[in-house]
Amino acid sequence: MPDALLLHMKVNGEDVxxxxxxxxxxxxxxxxxxxxxxSKQGCDKGDCGACTVQLDGAARLSCLTxxxxxxxxxxxxxxxxxxxxxxxxxxxxxxxxAAQCGFCTPGILMAxxxxxxxxxxxxxxxxxxxxxxxxxxxCTGYVKIVDxxxxxxxxxxxxxxx
Amino acid sequence: xxGDFTKKLDGRTEGKExxxxxxxxxxxxxxxxxxxxxxxxxxxxxxxxxxLHCKIVRxxxxxxxxxxIDTDAVMQMDGVHGVVTGKDFPTPYGVIPxxxxxxxxxxxxxxxxxxxxxxxxxxxxxxxxxxxxxxxxDYELLPAYFDPEEALAGEQINPYSRKGNLSKKVELxxxxxxxxxxxxxxxxxxxxxxxxxxxxxxxxxxxxANVEPNxxxxxxxxxxxxxxxxRELAKVLDMPANRIRVIQPPLGGAFGGKSEPFDxxxxxxxxxxxxxRPVKCLYTREEVFYSHRGRHPMRxxxxxxxxxDGKIVSVDAKTLIDGGAYSSFGLVTTYYSGQLLCAPYDxxxxxxxxxxxxxxxxxCGPKRGHGxxxxxxxxxxxxxxGAVALGIDPIELRxxxxxxxxxxxxxxxxIGSNGFMECLDKVEASSNWKERYGKMAFGKGLGxxxxxxxxxxxxxxxxxxxxxxxxxxxxDRSGRARIFSGANDIGQGSSTMxxxxxxxELGLELADIRVVAADSDLCPVDLGAYSSRITLxxxxxxxxxxxxxxxxxxxxxAASWEVPEKQINLVGGMAVDMDDPERxxxxxxxxxxxxxxxxxxxxxxxxxxxxxxxxxYRGGTIGASPAYSFTAHVAEVEVDEETGVVEVTNVxxxxxxxxxxxxxxxxxxxxxxxxxxxxxxxMEEHTINxxxxxxxxxxxxxxxxxxxxxxxxxxxxxxxxxADAQGPYGAKEAxxxxxxxxxxxxxxxxxxxxxxxxxxxxxxxxxxxxxLAERKEREARGEIPPHKSTSAGGQN
Numbered sequence: 019m020p021d022a023l024l025l026h027m028k029v030n031g032e033d034v035x036x037x038x039x040x041x042x043x044x045x046x047x048x049x050x051x052x053x054x055x056x057s058k059q060g061c062d063k064g065d066c067g068a069c070t071v072q073l074d075g076a077a078r079l080s081c082l083t084x085x086x087x088x089x090x091x092x093x094x095x096x097x098x099x100x101x102x103x104x105x106x107x108x109x110x111x112x113x114x115x116a117a118q119c120g121f122c123t124p125g126i127l128m129a130x131x132x133x134x135x136x137x138x139x140x141x142x143x144x145x146x147x148x149x150x151x152x153x154x155x156x157c158t159g160y161v162k163i164v165d166x167x168x169x170x171x172x173x174x175x176x177x178x179x180x
Numbered sequence: 181x182x183g184d185f186t187k188k189l190d191g192r193t194e195g196k197e198x199x200x201x202x203x204x205x206x207x208x209x210x211x212x213x214x215x216x217x218x219x220x221x222x223x224x225x226x227x228x229x230x231x232l233h234c235k236i237v238r239x240x241x242x243x244x245x246x247x248x249i250d251t252d253a254v255m256q257m258d259g260v261h262g263v264v265t266g267k268d269f270p271t272p273y274g275v276i277p278x279x280x281x282x283x284x285x286x287x288x289x290x291x292x293x294x295x296x297x298x299x300x301x302x303x304x305x306x307x308x309x310x311x312x313x314x315x316x317x318d319y320e321l322l323p324a325y326f327d328p329e330e331a332l333a334g335e336q337i338n339p340y341s342r343k344g345n346l347s348k349k350v351e352l353x354x355x356x357x358x359x360x361x362x363x364x365x366x367x368x369x370x371x372x373x374x375x376x377x378x379x380x381x382x383x384x385x386x387x388x389a390n391v392e393p394n395x396x397x398x399x400x401x402x403x404x405x406x407x408x409x410x411r412e413l414a415k416v417l418d419m420p421a422n423r424i425r426v427i428q429p430p431l432g433g434a435f436g437g438k439s440e441p442f443d444x445x446x447x448x449x450x451x452x453x454x455x456x457r458p459v460k461c462l463y464t465r466e467e468v469f470y471s472h473r474g475r476h477p478m479r480x481x482x483x484x485x486x487x488x489d490g491k492i493v494s495v496d497a498k499t500l501i502d503g504g505a506y507s508s509f510g511l512v513t514t515y516y517s518g519q520l521l522c523a524p525y526d527x528x529x530x531x532x533x534x535x536x537x538x539x540x541x542x543x544c545g546p547k548r549g550h551g552x553x554x555x556x557x558x559x560x561x562x563x564x565x566g567a568v569a570l571g572i573d574p575i576e577l578r579x580x581x582x583x584x585x586x587x588x589x590x591x592x593x594x595i596g597s598n599g600f601m602e603c604l605d606k607v608e609a610s611s612n613w614k615e616r617y618g619k620m621a622f623g624k625g626l627g628x629x630x631x632x633x634x635x636x637x638x639x640x641x642x643x644x645x646x647x648x649x650x651x652x653x654x655x656d657r658s659g660r661a662r663i664f665s666g667a668n669d670i671g672q673g674s675s676t677m678x679x680x681x682x683x684x685e686l687g688l689e690l691a692d693i694r695v696v697a698a699d700s701d702l703c704p705v706d707l708g709a710y711s712s713r714i715t716l717x718x719x720x721x722x723x724x725x726x727x728x729x730x731x732x733x734x735x736x737x738a739a740s741w742e743v744p745e746k747q748i749n750l751v752g753g754m755a756v757d758m759d760d761p762e763r764x765x766x767x768x769x770x771x772x773x774x775x776x777x778x779x780x781x782x783x784x785x786x787x788x789x790x791x792x793x794x795x796x797y798r799g800g801t802i803g804a805s806p807a808y809s810f811t812a813h814v815a816e817v818e819v820d821e822e823t824g825v826v827e828v829t830n831v832x833x834x835x836x837x838x839x840x841x842x843x844x845x846x847x848x849x850x851x852x853x854x855x856x857x858x859x860x861x862x863m864e865e866h867t868i869n870x871x872x873x874x875x876x877x878x879x880x881x882x883x884x885x886x887x888x889x890x891x892x893x894x895x896x897x898x899x900x901x902x903a904d905a906q907g908p909y910g911a912k913e914a915x916x917x918x919x920x921x922x923x924x925x926x927x928x929x930x931x932x933x934x935x936x937x938x939x940x941x942x943x944x945x946x947x948x949x950x951x952l953a954e955r956k957e958r959e960a961r962g963e964i965p966p967h968k969s970t971s972a973g974g975q976n
Contacts, residue, residue, distance in 0.1 A: 039306075049225075053227070055218065055221060055222075055225035056217070056219065057218070058222070058224075058382070058383070059224065059384075059462075060382040060383065060384070060432075060465070060881070061465040061880065061881045062464065063465065063881070063882065065465075065880060065881035065882040066382055068382055095218065096216075096217065096218035097217070097218050097219075099217070100217050100218075100219075104213060104216070104217075108213065108216040108217065111212075111216055112208050112209075112212050112213045112216060113208060114844070115208065115209055115212065115673075115842075115844040115845055115847075115848055117209070117212045117215050117216055118433075118671040118672065118673070118848055118852065119215075119381070119382070119383065119430075119431060119432045119433040119434075119670065119671025120215025120216065120220070120432070120671065121215075121222065121381075121382045121383045121432030121433060121671075122382045123215055123216050124216075127216065146889070147889040147890050148889075148890065150889045151888045151889050152888075153889070154382060154881065154886055154888060155382070156379075156380050156381055156382050156433050156852075156856070157433055157671055157848070157852050158848055158851060158852050158855070159848075159851035159852045159853075159854055159855030159856075159892055159895055160851075160855070160889045160892050161847075161848075161851040161892075161895055161897075162844075162847075162848060162851070163889075164889070
């Protein structure tokens with residue numbers, strides 16, 4: 019086995035070429051090689067969802083994804099949301115005080131964005147709970163996160179229509 | 181309406197939110213947007229040139245003598261730069277200075293599976309892990325004790341213990357307990373068992389150490405007690421404290437799980453000193469479970485005597501606490517298990533006898549609601565049983581026993597404001613209790629419970645006459661305030677709390693206030709984020725500093741305008757002449773006027789221990805607080821009698837936090853508390869397997885079940901504000917109190933639903949089915965009538 023593989027990915031819209039050991043997970047490549055530290059490691063076993071990113075638009079646990087599986091594909095991390103203004107999801111989460119320690123937040127944002135983009139409509143609280151069931155938060159009791167995602171779904175759906 | 185707000189990247193808000201930064205308004209947190217953008221560096225996000233990775237070798241045995249460790253062979257491995265063992269850390273430590281009973285790594289023997297035995301620093305995690313696997317350690321196995329009663333009769337586990345395996349014993353009696361019980365109209369007597377549970381912060385423990393060329397050791401750690409860590413590092417490393425700098429980076433949750441020093445902090449520090457290179461250690465999730473320091477399992481034998489009107493005449497509590505291998509905060513836990521029970525109800529007489537026992541398990545410690553969540557479960561179940569036996573509505577029974585405000589508990593703690601009655605009123609009304617309690621169909625029910633909690637422990641962990649909290653604020657000509665505080669923001673929002681207070685006093689927008697926190701080189705000493713102390717203690721210090729500065733600004737603006745000082749107000753980012761509102765200047769201009777006259781604008785505030793809040797007896801200071809919060813919960817459940825599954829559908833939580841400085845943050849604390857307690861009631865169990873050599877039964881976030889989005893009940897938060905004279909603007913705590921009542925409220929609701937009393941957590945399907953089967957047998961034998969006649973129908 020080679021010491022390193024050369025991977026080509028589009029990360030947050032930019033073409034990236036990165037060499038990484040073959041056993042590296044996508045999370046390790048993002049955090050260790052690309053310094054995209056927004057994706058967090060909470061359990062390294064796919065149990066908590068803190069490492070959730072988007073692979074070709076779908077939410078994926080980057081700690082369970084080998085980096086080679088992302089070769090030639092589009093990866094989006096929480097850093098990809100950054101623009102001159104907060105993304106509606108971030109803004110709603112911020113307004114609702116839905117992040118306490120904020121450690122699960124990047125994963126929740128990635129899962130929620132993938133879900134709302136796919137739905138393209140206002141979603142209900144129950145639907146959010148179902149869609150986000152793979153992301154643990156230990157601080158908030160989820161109440162304000164759900165409030166924020168429902169609120170953001172309205173804004174995102176309106177933007178899509180305009 | 182969605183969309184009518186926007187936060188710009190300069191931190192300013194527009195539209196309806198423009199003035200939301202004032203006290204009591206729905207403002208944002210000062211640092212949450214950075215967390216959301218993934219840009220804040222938590223401990224594991226720190227990277228330094230030449231940094232080594234440390235892994236800790238842990239004992240696979242629950243109790244074993246360490247005969248030898250072959251460090252030489254591992255040191256020969258490519259990429260390994262350092263190995264340390266217990267011999268490198270001969271000085272024992274403990275967060276409580278009276279019980280220093282652990283070494284950074286085991287010296288002569290390992291006391292539980294997962295106990296740290298050696299630590300290795302290598303060029304990468306992979307190399308460090310390979311070295312961990314290669315390290316040869318010879319052990320001699322010793323008998324292990326997993327049951328507290330067996331441990332009490334067994335050989336001493338912890339070499340530093342003074343009384344064998346009895347870690348701590350406290351017995352206190354107030355009033356004539358036996359006499360009152362003998363003459364009571366009704367005595368309810370039961371045994372309760374509260375299973376251990378753990379914190380489960382999503383961020384694992386992590387620490388990084390670096391030694392600068394001038395010899396200063398810096399330790400970045402995911403800790404909630406920077407100051408205690410600083411002290412213990414100095415002691416264990418035998419270095420003067422002024423050569424050590426402790427920084428707490430943004431923290432990914434704690435809940436008490438990061439409130440004492442852990443092995444990794446000492447290991448990275450020692451390895452950095454040895455190798456001269458930065459060293460990082462990140463716990464695996466499994467290591468987090470084995471490091472634990474979570475909720476103590478407690479077996480509680482309670483007797484509660486009532487008169488015929490439901491007044492509590494006497495309470496007798498006997499508690500056996502399973503402590504695990506080390507003392508941790510155990511001395512305090514043992515006191516808290518009895519001392520924090522004496523409100524919101526007036527006990528005619530009260531006695532508790534609590535024993536904490538050392539066992540060969542991961543040590544228990546403080547988890548949210550330290551020491552008092554377990555006894556609260558017992559007493560609130562006793563009250564419910566008493567109410568049913570006496571035919572008194574459970575909420576009414578609690579009202580009849582209300583201790584009141586501006587009073588003293590039977591154990592001589594001074595209660596200030598007390599909004600418990602309003603809490604009861606709110607949950608009663610919101611849950612539609614009067615129309616529904618006892619009247620719902622079989623399988624559905626409501627339960628109530630109340631509680632109290634401390635707003636800071638009145639005394640410091642180590643005795644001293646210095647302030648418990650201090651804040652320094654400086655202003656400058658740019659129109660900005662900098663707040664320096666040692667307080668640990670662990671996600672609860674303490675830095676925002678400080679900014680909100682400075683904003684209130686100085687009229688500054690939150691966006692113009694920077695908070696520098698928890699860096700021992702830059703900030704005043706603070707004792708840390710534990711015992712729900714920060715809002716009250718650090719908040720008071722901040723008020724004092726901000727008021728001093730306000731006075732200085734007002735003085736110089738008034739002098740410059742040649743008007744009386746009382747005419748000047750600082751509000752909305754402006755200094756305003758109240759008699760002539762046309763005359764106003766920006767605060768930046770006001771600061772320029774003041775800085776020109778005074779030089780650098782800076783002030784400090786302190787908070788010191790109040791000496792009149794505790795009981796005058798041995799132990800009477802432990803559990804005494806400047807102020808107490810109060811909480812009431814109503815829980816609604818649906819129990820499936822076929823499967824035994826308890827679904828908690830709704831929780832109404834009313835919490836008296838004195839004054840909600842940031843209502844959204846207070847609600848978040850209430851919701852998070854309900855969630856965490858709900859998990860303990862229904863699914864969480866931190867247990868080790870005595871059949872399998874003491875390994876953890878569920879050392880992962882899959883096996884240790886924490887509630888997900890789907891599991892969590894609908895939660896309705898109801899803030900009650902009974903302002904307390906001790907708190908800043910009347911504020912008391914909100915982070916721990918609201919957890920307590922949920923567990924007994926659910927147990928009591930299960931009784932209302934199907935007529936069974938669950939006295940052991942968690943309320944799992946097998947426990948429900950077993951209790952239900954037992955009840956049905958008793959019904960069949962004619963001993964008791966059916967719980968709810970199905971023919972009566974019931975209603976929702």
